[in-house]
Amino acid sequence: MKVALIVAMDLERGIGKNNDLMWHLPKDMRFFKETTLGQVVVMGRKNWDSIPEKYRPLSDRENVVLTRNKKFSSDDCVVLHDLVEVWEKYQDEEERTVFIIGGGEIYRQAIESGLIEEMYITHVSGTYNAETFFPQFNLKNWSVKALLEQDMDEKHECAFQVKQYTRN
Numbered sequence: 001m002k003v004a005l006i007v008a009m010d011l012e013r014g015i016g017k018n019n020d021l022m023w024h025l026p027k028d029m030r031f032f033k034e035t036t037l038g039q040v041v042v043m044g045r046k047n048w049d050s051i052p053e054k055y056r057p058l059s060d061r062e063n064v065v066l067t068r069n070k071k072f073s074s075d076d077c078v079v080l081h082d083l084v085e086v087w088e089k090y091q092d093e094e095e096r097t098v099f100i101i102g103g104g105e106i107y108r109q110a111i112e113s114g115l116i117e118e119m120y121i122t123h124v125s126g127t128y129n130a131e132t133f134f135p136q137f138n139l140k141n142w143s144v145k146a147l148l149e150q151d152m153d154e155k156h157e158c159a160f161q162v163k164q165y166t167r168n
């Protein structure tokens with residue numbers, strides 16, 4: 001099993017507000033889709049709720065939703081009740097990467113687990129007064145490679161840079 005994480009955060013590590021994203025960056029959306037297509041995507045129940053129904057489940061990906069609510073059920077996703085259940089279910093997975101796709105609570109627990117081998121972080125060059133944040137992590141443990149850069153333009157309200165972090 002390989003576990004990776006993908007996130008977009010602003011200069012204050014902000015990732016969301018009012019259970020929604022704070023920006024519209026089509027090229028970053030495309031990067032997210034291309035990177036996660038065919039993989040397993042793991043998200044918190046609030047993140048799942050925030051995805052408009054017409055885009056749910058995320059296409060051509062195995063959608064896993066984490067909730068503590070034993071009554072939550074859906075035909076569109078795998079429902080699990082603990083991160084440990086995720087690691088157990090996919091421990092023998094060899095083809096697909098298990099992608100942690102947020103939100104804040106799930107990112108924090110995933111980083112604390114020490115199982116993340118790779119992170120794709122979109123650094124959005126602005127501040128958005130977020131309510132939800134991406135946790136601090138120790139840069140010393142990671143090798144960083146720049147993957148993509150986008151300037152502000154008519155389709156992108158903010159410049160951003162995508163970096164790949166690989167655990168040393």
Ligand SMILES: NC(=O)c1ccc[n+]([C@@H]2O[C@H](COP(=O)([O-])OP(=O)(O)OC[C@H]3O[C@@H](n4cnc5c(N)ncnc54)[C@H](OP(=O)(O)O)[C@@H]3O)[C@@H](O)[C@H]2O)c1
Nearest residue numbers: 008016019020021044045046047067068102103104105106
């Ligand atoms: N910028 C980005 O890249 C990005 C990516 C994803 C999301 N977001 C944003 O992040 C925000 C949502 O993040 P959030 O921190 O509020 O919520 P979240 O992490 O999406 O979901 C939290 C929920 O997950 C469930 N949960 C958490 N830990 C669990 C565990 N160990 N076992 C079982 N279930 C568990 C609980 O669901 P129950 O309450 O049902 O028990 C909890 O309420 C939104 O604004 C969204 O737009 C941003």
